[in-house]
Amino acid sequence: MTTAAPTLGQPTRLSRSRGLASRFLVFATSQEFVLLLVVVLLFAVVGNTNPRYLAERNVLNIFNGNAYIAVAAVGMTMVIISRNIDISVGSLIGVLGTVSGSLAINGYPIWSSWLVPILLGGVVGAVIGFMVAYLRIPSIVVTLGLLSILKGGLITVTNGAWITDMPDTYFLAQMRTPEISLLGINIPAIPSPIVIMIVLTLLAALWMRYSPTGRAIYAVGGNAEAARLSGISEKRIIMTVFIINGLCVGIAAVLWATQLSIIQSTVPAGLELQVITSAVVGGVSIMGGVGTTIGAMLAAILLSAINSALVFINVSPYWFRAVVGVLILITVLTDLLRRRRTQA
Amino acid sequence: MQKKPILALEHISKNFPGVKALDDVSFSLRAGEVHALLGENGAGKSTLIKIMTGIYRQDIGRILLNGEEIHLHSSAHAQRYGIAAIYQEPMVFPDLNVAENIFIGHTDQGLVVNWGGMYKKAEEILSTLGVSLDVRSQTRGLTLAAQQMVEIAKAISQDVRVLIMDEPTASLSAHEVEQLFALVRVLRDKGVAILFISHRMEEIFQIADHVTIFRDGKRISSYAIEEVQQERLIQDMVGRELEAMFVRDFRAHGDQVLSVRHLSKEGVFDDITFDLHEGEILGFAGLVGARRTDVGLALFGIEPADGGEILLRGKPVHIQSPAHALELKIAYVTEDRRQLGLSLSMSVIANLSLPQLGKYLNLLGLIRRKHEIETAERYRQQLNIRTPSLWQEAGKLSGGNQQKVVLSKWLNTDPQVLILDEPTRGIDVGAKAEVHQIINDLAGKGIAIILISSDLPEVMGMSDRILVMREGRQMGIFKRAGTSREQIISAAMGMAEGEAGA
Structure with a gap:
């Protein structure tokens, strides 16, 4: 039964075109659209100065270079939207990458060296989720603790021994799609990380938009109390978010490890910051409730493109971090301004 | 001097x-x-x-x-x-x-x-x-x-x-x-x-x-x-001027929906007893600290009561969570829209469907956006929600329109009991009159309504009966007819003349 609410007042019937116009405005001012424009602009400007920047090889490198970051950023996007944070992802990538390599050189089937780290990531995510949702420990504290445990534990267990001589079939990240020719257009061989990044990002974006759980993640991050009053279980949502995040980190770890010929059994420095930066520059609000995985992916690509561009326009790569810093501040500032207008 | x-x-x-x-x-x-x-x-x-x-x-x-x-x-x-x-x-x-x-x-x-x-x-x-x-x-x-x-x-x-x-x-x-x-x-x-x-x-x-x-x-x-x-x-x-322009069509009430017996919560409120019928509006009056909201929170399972009984259509229920209250078709429009009622960063549409997402799924378990939009459009017209677009973030609407979104959100759950906590606080006079009209129409449709309000003319103008609370205690239930504002205020302030039958 549907409750027909009362009839009163003059129905304000807005014309369809105005609705469309307003939807277009929302789209055109979205972080995703702006990022896309910036990426295209960057390619155009730098490509104009140095055409080699636009060479197929370089473009693929740009997309490929940060693909595992973008994959981790899919999970991070959900975590931040739910108004949490995970600063242990860098360490976890290091640990799971090491696990992956160890499995591969110790005679376990190759598929298990890909799958086990992913599942293990899910388990770690569940542990974080449990502590955040049920023990009510702030996620920054839980993951700060985990970061130290993983980092220290990895060194203790492996003594920093390098993992080398993985079997040839191990290098998932170095595989490519076959070159195909479709309707006279040659599609080059795409490295698998790019494919995985795009598929995962789009699936996650659709899931966030069309599934009740996805919607609930936004609701919990936007206003946890209102979500609870609407009958949504905040605990269940936070568990879900951290498990998915763990799985994403697992995939990212496999992509990271399988592109290296030597796994150094250490934690790559500052990885978690790159992942968080991608999410934040991608328009995910650090206050929760706002953002998409597509934005985060575009930001990861943009960062990679800027890094590469600095080389091509002969600017010291040391500038990269400063540029990233400026980007973060600009995005957070626009987010705050947008919010201030909302709350006014 | x-x-x-x-x-x-x-x-x-x-x-x-x-x-x-x-x-x-x-x-x-x-x-x-x-x-x-x-x-x-x-x-x-x-x-x-x-x-x-x-x-x-x-x-x-x-x-x-x-x-x-x-x-x-x-x-x-x-x-x-x-x-x-x-x-x-x-x-x-x-x-x-x-x-x-x-x-x-x-x-x-x-x-x-x-x-x-x-x-x-x-x-x-x-x-x-x-x-x-x-x-x-x-x-x-x-x-x-x-x-x-x-x-x-x-x-x-x-x-x-x-x-x-x-x-x-x-x-x-x-x-x-x-x-x-x-x-x-x-x-x-x-x-x-x-x-x-x-x-x-x-x-x-x-x-x-x-x-x-x-x-x-x-x-x-x-x-x-x-x-x-x-x-x-x-x-x-x-003041002397009496309740002027409250639209309220008084009709005979239907069946008893809710019956609350000696409801208590340690240190908060004590011995609250009332009945509520289809199409009836029961006002809750009292001053700051009267604990009226806490009774609402208990009925919606946010802060469950620890003593007494709640009967819903004659059956005892123990409401332990908002999700449970929703299943029982009880809805609660909170006093604090911004903190409790709305997710300000979400669109009007998404806010509206939030408690009822389960009803908007297709066979794949995905949200049917079209269906969602239709609902939002219907409420926009019926409650006259003024927003440039249904995709607008709820935080950008005016107070009165936010309140209408909150109301729509809960009406969409098809409630049999609707608890309204300060539904017109902080909204302008025009929107106030519209909200009153909506409340009247809802009662006309047979919804049983609890109206918690600190606005005395509003409670007296809209309610069939008025329950007065003071510091967690029920001071009496007054029939609208024949009760003066002085009587209500006296009861709310705990003065002797507030004795009256239920």
């Missing part, structure tokens, strides 16, 4: 969007007097206090301190002029000790804190107040009353000349109130001007020298306490 005023407010007006909070108010406080301020919720008392303590600035009017005009920028600034306020909930730093709390915010201590001197001074101040407290003990763990003493001592340490006490007794026991009053008299005799706000009539007659009544942002009257009777004060608070 001979004494000169310390603090005088002249022709103060203050507007908020859609509301005239204070309208040409003149008011003065004299040294060594306790001046009580009386008025219903929303009469303008809080706004007045905030202007006196520099939290708000008046739109028009002047503030004179000892005859000289002052411009207050902040409460710290007001404190420098010797104007301080203490509230129902003391604002102490729980991890600091008593002396540190007393001297917090003093910058005249040089580079290093002189601990010995500070403890000595703190002890001196407390002893002049006749209070025995260990100045070295942490404030966490002190009783509310003791924390208030600390706050008063803090005000003294800053040479307070005007002390505003906003419902300081609301959370105190009778004995603690006595102690507080003893202290108030000490301060008064020292020449401090005290502005005292309380909803307890007997306290006003006990402690105040003068009393001023506010209503609808205006100063209505002032009296010396010995010249005035309770009845007079109540009449002034209530």
Whole structure:
């Protein structure tokens, strides 16, 4: 039964075109659209100065270079939207990458060296989720603790021994799609990380938009109390978010490890910051409730493109971090301004 | 009357969007007097206090301190002029000790804190107040009353000349109130001007020298306490003009939907008993601290009750969570839209469907957006929600339209019991009338409605019966017909004549 609410007042019937116009405005001012424009602009400007920047090889490198970051950023996007944070992802990538390599050189089937780290990531995510949702420990504290445990534990267990001589079939990240020719257009061989990044990002974006759980993640991050009053279980949502995040980190770890010929059994420095930066520059609000995985992916690509561009326009790569810093501040500032207008 | 005023407010007006909070108010406080301020919720008392303590600035009017005009920028600034306020909930730093709390915010201590001197001074101040407290003990763990003493001592340490006490007794026991009053008299005799706000009539007659009544942002009257009777004060608070334009079609009620028997929650409310029928509106009236909202929270499972019974269509239910209440078709429109009602960063559409997402799924378990949009469009037209687009973030709507979104969200759950908590607070007059019309129509459709409201004309104009609460107790249920506003107010203030049948 549907409750027909009362009839009163003059129905304000807005014309369809105005609705469309307003939807277009929302789209055109979205972080995703702006990022896309910036990426295209960057390619155009730098490509104009140095055409080699636009060479197929370089473009693929740009997309490929940060693909595992973008994959981790899919999970991070959900975590931040739910108004949490995970600063242990860098360490976890290091640990799971090491696990992956160890499995591969110790005679376990190759598929298990890909799958086990992913599942293990899910388990770690569940542990974080449990502590955040049920023990009510702030996620920054839980993951700060985990970061130290993983980092220290990895060194203790492996003594920093390098993992080398993985079997040839191990290098998932170095595989490519076959070159195909479709309707006279040659599609080059795409490295698998790019494919995985795009598929995962789009699936996650659709899931966030069309599934009740996805919607609930936004609701919990936007206003946890209102979500609870609407009958949504905040605990269940936070568990879900951290498990998915763990799985994403697992995939990212496999992509990271399988592109290296030597796994150094250490934690790559500052990885978690790159992942968080991608999410934040991608328009995910650090206050929760706002953002998409597509934005985060575009930001990861943009960062990679800027890094590469600095080389091509002969600017010291040391500038990269400063540029990233400026980007973060600009995005957070626009987010705050947008919010201030909302709350006014 | 001979004494000169310390603090005088002249022709103060203050507007908020859609509301005239204070309208040409003149008011003065004299040294060594306790001046009580009386008025219903929303009469303008809080706004007045905030202007006196520099939290708000008046739109028009002047503030004179000892005859000289002052411009207050902040409460710290007001404190420098010797104007301080203490509230129902003391604002102490729980991890600091008593002396540190007393001297917090003093910058005249040089580079290093002189601990010995500070403890000595703190002890001196407390002893002049006749209070025995260990100045070295942490404030966490002190009783509310003791924390208030600390706050008063803090005000003294800053040479307070005007002390505003906003419902300081609301959370105190009778004995603690006595102690507080003893202290108030000490301060008064020292020449401090005290502005005292309380909803307890007997306290006003006990402690105040003068009393001023506010209503609808205006100063209505002032009296010396010995010249005035309770009845007079109540009449002034209530006003004479009667409920004018409330649309309400009174019809016969349907079946009994909800029956609440001796509902209690330890330390919050006690022995609440009422019945509610299809198409009936039961008003909940009471002053601040009457605990009406807590009954609503219990019925919706947010803060479940711990005693008594709830019968829904004759069957006992134990409502333990909002999700459970939703299943039982009970909906609760919260008092605080922004904090509890809406996710401000989500669209109107997404807010609307949130409690009912399960109903919008296709076979794949995905949300059918088209269906969602249709619902939102329907409510936009029916409740006349004014928004440029349904995709607009809820936070960008005006208060009245936000309220309509919240209402729509809960109507969409198809409730049989609808609890409305202050549904028209903070929205403008036009939107108010629309919301009243909506409530009337909902009752007409057979929904059983509980209307919690501090707006007395609203409760009396809209309700079939009115349950009056005071400090967690049910003071009586009054039929709309034949009940005067004075009776309701008297009951809400805990005065004898509030006896009436259910």
